[in-house]
Amino acid sequence: MLEKAIYGGRRYWVWIFFLLGLISVGFLAYLYQFKSGLGITGMSRDVSWGLYIGQFTFLVGVAASGVMVVLPYYLHDYKKFGRLTILGEFLAIAAVIMCMLFIFVDLGQPLRVLNVILHPTPNSVMFYDMLVLSGYLMLNLLIGWTVLGAERKEVAPPKWVKPLIILSIVWAPSIHTVTAFLYAGIPGKHFWLTAILAARFLASAFAGGPALLIILALIVRKYTKFDPGKEAIQSLGKIVTYCMLINVFFLGLELFTAFYSQIPGHMHTFAYLYAGLHGHNQLVPIMWVSSILALIAIVLLVFPQIRKNENLLAVACLATFFSLWIDKGFGLVVGGFVPNSFEKITEYWPTLPEALIALAVWAIGFLVLTILYKIAVSIKEEVVFDKYGEKQIKAE
Amino acid sequence: MYNAGKIIIGIIIFVGLVTFPFIFAGGKATAKPDPKIDTPEILKMPENERKCVESKSFMKKEHMQLLNDWRDWVVRDGNTIYTNAEGKTFNMSLQNTCMKCHSNKKKFCDECHNYTAVKPYCWDCHIAPKEKES
Amino acid sequence: MSINRREFLKMAGITTILGIGGVSAVQGVRNRVEASQASRAPEALTAKRWAMVVDMSKFKSEEDYQKCINACHLSHNVPHITDNPKHEIKWLWTETYEHAFPGNEDKYRAERFQHMPFLMLCNHCENPPCVRVCPTQATFKRKSDGIVMMDMHRCIGCRFCMAGCPYGARSFNYKDPRPYIDGSKENLEFPTRMKGVVEKCTLCYERLAKGLQPACVEVSNGALIFGDLEDPNSAVRKVLSERFTIRRKPELGTGTSVYYII
Known part of the structure; x- marks a missing residue:
């Protein structure tokens, strides 16, 4: 099936080479980091995790969100999601690959990464995170590839995939729960030490991931003959709406506990992020951009009339995605380190090489995604559209 | 065809x-490696005491494993004394035992490591004996 | 019998994997030295759980602190990074009271206590969060004496331990530390570190093995008291039973082993 990825129009190749260009630039930046050490980033003794780990955390959510289309389709027999499942699974694959790369580029001694397997440490959440992420990657590769292969041959997928699909449905929330546990079990970091963190993670993941999937589905429909289905997109829109509301509700719960209790340690980070603390306010503008985007997204999403307009839905999804990308992919991780253990403030902002490396990881993710989507879409076009013509769009 | x-x-x-x-x-x-053990420290020793912690053949083959074990025993278990096959004891330390005799890192370590293109990262942290540039 | 390309590739792949596995299995049988050949030096200082008491009343001047800090940093080749405070590496340093004991501030407390510098180091917790989070056991608690150790050979530089430590005791080598070590003052008996690993106070495990007190304790003129917390007759226990002491963030349940007398 891979051969489908080497035939494409001009637009396809321009896009591929654009991504390859970003990857090359980022690769050079990474060589620089590899040689000089992580000192080329904006991280410090006090803020020891930054953009890389933030993006990792955000993308685990995107990977986990694939379950939001797989679950209704396989467990509730919601047929409308039939054409979206493969897009969801392939998005999960690209996201997990990005997660792994973000962890890798964050390591001070990347060549020793296999020590994690060589010296397995069951008391470390990081160890479990590695296990569940690689497991999730395997599951999605196996399921996506097998189901698509069967579809191409126009036969039913083999029986052994079904249990694996059920497993992947259970597995998806677990990868993000484990990722939340990286933070939620650390004594002395008040901002992270909250039982609701995993729930917050899942809510934001199930809003941000499907939002991205809607955008991707709209792009696929625009540029190919394959239509993931209008109703499927609307159903996903509902999922985004509910999860975004839950996410904001959870954030509200955090704010209430911190500010009604008036315990300084619990208020400090929120104060730093949204208002600035002791004159340090570098993150305030982007946190407010995130909040405003969230507000716009919610206004556009809660009214069904607005949501039904696909252009406005796309705007809402972009707003959702970027709001969460800032909040979870940056603020959440950096905020946990401010103020530090001595109640002193060191601020963090990524450097240019750091941003280029992060951009290259995204480009690799999109390259993988493009190739996988190209394969999936080519097969769908072949077996569905070319055979049944326009009917496939109207039939459902 | x-x-x-x-x-x-x-x-x-x-x-x-x-x-x-x-x-x-x-x-x-490429010239065959020819590691040298003729450092002043070794030459100073009486002939019959010029022995490494284990036999020459063992050290040739297993020095990396020995160093690996030494490192774990010292750093992880807090045991610092090594008793060799003959019952002699040594302080387990690359920097303070091995290199005190083999003070010629370039002709002793690098000679073979370069030949076989092995790049152990010992010297990223451990301080190599100060040698005169030759 | 004919085989198609697919089957040929499958067989070739399996044979390769078996081949690699076979070679490593054969190489696995080699002369090994036995762990029983390693033993503790007879002169080594031993304890069930090392602890330290910092007697603040004996720190009178800036010099008193600096003496301890220098002894530590010079004997462990700790780099002196001044060009970028974000990359600073410290094993032993000072913080004023309000920063060392956040949450215990009181604006009416006497000025001299408010800004009194306290000596900071790794607390060698009884229940260390850094050890709990490390994915490779590169940082671990020594069973024999409770020292929270660093195995620099194994550290992958993920910095989870830095996030995990509530005491800010850990430093990361954001760059090669060697250019920041004064060659003339280098301790040739102790290694340096490389870029990309985390480091911190190791309670002078290398000195204890030789029967010596930690470097900072040795030069402190009795301001730092060192001993076995589980031995009722130790110097540390004697002080603890007589004087009022405090520890940093005891509410976290980490069981720190560094005590302060004010």
């Missing part, structure tokens, strides 16, 4: 790549 032209070009490129190291070296073999 189908695609004869492409196949022949492919074979030529392949042969070129494979033989490149030999052609590049000008057909000469």
Whole structure:
């Protein structure tokens, strides 16, 4: 099936080479980091995790969100999601690959990464995170590839995939729960030490991931003959709406506990992020951009009339995605380190090489995604559209 | 033969790549490594005491494993004394035991490691004995 | 019998994997030295759980602190990074009271206590969060004496331990530390570190093995008291039973082993 990825129009190749260009630039930046050490980033003794780990955390959510289309389709027999499942699974694959790369580029001694397997440490959440992420990657590769292969041959997928699909449905929330546990079990970091963190993670993941999937589905429909289905997109829109509301509700719960209790340690980070603390306010503008985007997204999403307009839905999804990308992919991780253990403030902002490396990881993710989507879409076009013509769009 | 032209070009490129190291070296073999143990510290010792912590053949073959074990025992278990096959004891330390006799890192360690293209990262942290540039 | 390309590739792949596995299995049988050949040095200082008491009343001047800090940093080749405070590496340093004991501030407390510098180091917790989070056991608690150790050979530089430590005791080598070590003052008996690993106070495990007190304790003129917390007759226990002491963030349940007398 891979051969489908080497035939494409001009637009396809321009896009591929654009991504390859970003990857090359980022690769050079990474060589620089590899040689000089992580000192080329904006991280410090006090803020020891930054953009890389933030993006990792955000993308685990995107990977986990694939379950939001797989679950209704396989467990509730919601047929409308039939054409979206493969897009969801392939998005999960690209996201997990990005997660792994973000962890890798964050390591001070990347060549020793296999020590994690060589010296397995069951008391470390990081160890479990590695296990569940690689497991999730395997599951999605196996399921996506097998189901698509069967579809191409126009036969039913083999029986052994079904249990694996059920497993992947259970597995998806677990990868993000484990990722939340990286933070939620650390004594002395008040901002992270909250039982609701995993729930917050899942809510934001199930809003941000499907939002991205809607955008991707709209792009696929625009540029190919394959239509993931209008109703499927609307159903996903509902999922985004509910999860975004839950996410904001959870954030509200955090704010209430911190500010009604008036315990300084619990208020400090929120104060730093949204208002600035002791004159340090570098993150305030982007946190407010995130909040405003969230507000716009919610206004556009809660009214069904607005949501039904696909252009406005796309705007809402972009707003959702970027709001969460800032909040979870940056603020959440950096905020946990401010103020530090001595109640002193060191601020963090990524450097240019750091941003280029992060951009290259995204480009690799999109390259993988493009190739996988190209394969999936080519097969769908072949077996569905070319055979049944326009009917496939109207039939459902 | 189908695609004869492409196949022949492919074979030529392949042969070129494979033989490149030999052609590049000008057909000469790299000099065999010749590690030296003639440091002043070793020469000072009486002839019958010039022995490493284990036999020469063992050290040749297993020094990396020995160092690995030493490191774990010292750092992880807090045991610092090594008793060799003959019952003699040594302080387990690369920097303070091995290199005190083998003060010629360049002619002792690097000689073979360079030849076999092995790059142990010992010296990224452990301080190598100060040698005169020769 | 004919085989198609797919089957040939499958067989070739399996044979390769078996081949690699076979080679490593054969190489696995080699002369090994036995762990029983390693033992503790007879002169080594031993304890069930090392602890330290910092007697603040004996720190009178800036010099008193600096003496301890220098002894530590010079004997462990700790780099002196001044060009970028974000990359600073410290094993032993000072913080004023309000920063060392956040949450215990009181604006009416006497000025001299408010800004009194306290000596900070790794607390060698009884229940260390850094050890709990490390994915490779590169940082671990020594069973024999409770020292929270660093195995620099194994550290992958993920910095989870830095996030995990509530005491800010850990430093990361954001760059090669060697250019920041004064060659003339280098301790040739102790290694340096490389870029990309985390480091911190190791309670002078290398000195204890030789029967010596930690470097900072040795030069402190009795301001730092060192001993076995589980031995009722130790110097540390004697002080703890007589004087009022405090520890940093005891509410976290980490069981720190560094005590302060004010």
